Amino acid sequence: MPNPDEILNAKILVVDDCADNIDLMLEILRDAGYTNVTATMLPEQVCPLHRQHCYDLILLDLQMPELNGFQVMKGLKEIEQEGYLPVLALTAQPSFKIAALEAGARDFISKPFDLLEVHKRIHNMLEVRLLYKELASYSKQQQELALHDPLTGLPNRRLLEDRIATAVQHAARQQRRTAVMYLDLDGFKAINDTHGHAYGDEILKQVAQRLVNSSRKEDTVARIGGDEFVIVMGDVDALRDAQEPATKLIEVVAQPYHVNGLVLQLSTSLGIALYPDDATTVDNLMHVADAALYEAKRTGKNRYCVASGCAAAASAAPVPAAAPGAVPSAAVAAARAAAI
Numbered sequence: 001m002p003n004p005d006e007i008l009n010a011k012i013l014v015v016d017d018c019a020d021n022i023d024l025m026l027e028i029l030r031d032a033g034y035t036n037v038t039a040t041m042l043p044e045q046v047c048p049l050h051r052q053h054c055y056d057l058i059l060l061d062l063q064m065p066e067l068n069g070f071q072v073m074k075g076l077k078e079i080e081q082e083g084y085l086p087v088l089a090l091t092a093q094p095s096f097k098i099a100a101l102e103a104g105a106r107d108f109i110s111k112p113f114d115l116l117e118v119h120k121r122i123h124n125m126l127e128v129r130l131l132y133k134e135l136a137s138y139s140k141q142q143q144e145l146a147l148h149d150p151l152t153g154l155p156n157r158r159l160l161e162d163r164i165a166t167a168v169q170h171a172a173r174q175q176r177r178t179a180v181m182y183l184d185l186d187g188f189k190a191i192n193d194t195h196g197h198a199y200g201d202e203i204l205k206q207v208a209q210r211l212v213n214s215s216r217k218e219d220t221v222a223r224i225g226g227d228e229f230v231i232v233m234g235d236v237d238a239l240r241d242a243q244e245p246a247t248k249l250i251e252v253v254a255q256p257y258h259v260n261g262l263v264l265q266l267s268t269s270l271g272i273a274l275y276p277d278d279a280t281t282v283d284n285l286m287h288v289a290d291a292a293l294y295e296a297k298r299t300g301k302n303r304y305c306v307a308s309g310c311a312a313a314a315s316a317a318p319v320p321a322a323a324p325g326a327v328p329s330a331a332v333a334a335a336r337a338a339a340i
């Protein structure tokens with residue numbers, strides 16, 4: 001529920017073609033403690049002003065010569081993105097009251113003003129408006145959470161599948177390819193076991209950031225499980241367009257990590273599947289990329305394999321040496337041993 005300060009700080013616009021009416025309303029609002037109040041005598045300015053300031057309340061006179069309040073509300077409806085018209089209509093015409101509500105106003109105040117009624121209606125409307133905004137922002141937050149991984153902020157599996165489907169549709173229309181790259185860090189369990197889960201979390205966040213920084217803006221980088229990430233590349237012509245980025249990703253993951261005064265290195269394995277060469281559905285692309293990843297793990301880790309012929313395309317990205325003063329984890333040691 002919005003608190004009294006939030007209500008008094010709400011953004012209010014007064015619209016009236018009569019300067020005396022504006023002065024009176026401004027005085028009423030300021031006396032009541034409202035701090036964020038502006039006014040205009042130009043009805044054609046209401047939409048541009050609302051687009052810019054997103055008012056919590058618009059006190060709108062209905063009878064104005066050039067553009068009346070009903071026309072202003074029509075314009076506001078077109079630009080109001082949240083679907084909530086924060087209009088309180090001001091009218092001296094009893095017959096306009098219902099018409100104003102039908103046109104989208106939330107409530108009305110009759111002229112001449114009854115002070116008590118003005119205060120109550122404005123307060124009640126702001127309370128509902130701010131509550132509506134809180135709910136809208138909570139619901140947006142919930143949607144974000146449902147589609148993103150809370151640790152890294154990356155898209156989760158649900159959003160990833162959607163992105164693959166979109167990329168595949170686009171590729172089908174353009175007669176192009178889509179690459180799905182499935183990454184799994186090598187020996188990550190040992191990092192958790194040696195340095196603790198919180199330390200592992202920090203590494204995962206840094207890996208996520210590096211993958212994002214090394215990918216194109218239009219690619220999707222998702223985290224779909226513990227130490228598993230997937231990158232979707234659209235607009236791919238041939239396998240080599242995925243192989244070069246794959247090598248780069250393996251290299252950036254292998255750069256040293258500085259966490260809690262320790263320097264640590266790790267490697268990653270990666271499987272590549274191409275639409276439409278290796279599979280044509282989202283599930284199958286993921287499945288085939290996962291199988292290629294498994295092959296990369298099986299043949300020594302710290303490399304990529306492609307779905308169509310892993311052995312031939314296996315990358316020989318070197319396992320990085322530990323930096324001076326490094327504390328190599330069991331994971332790195334294992335990866336290095338596997339690569340020798």
Ligand SMILES: Nc1nc2c(ncn2[C@@H]2O[C@H](COP(=O)(O)OP(=O)(O)OP(=O)(O)O)[C@@H](O)[C@H]2O)c(=O)[nH]1
Nearest residue numbers: 184185186187188189190192197200201225226227
């Ligand atoms: N820190 C942290 N660890 C996680 C999280 N989710 C899963 N894990 C751990 O990540 C590890 C994943 O290890 P695996 O991929 O199974 O095994 P690995 O040691 O990486 O071995 P290979 O994949 O064969 O190289 C497991 O120990 C999980 O408990 C998380 O959110 N944070």
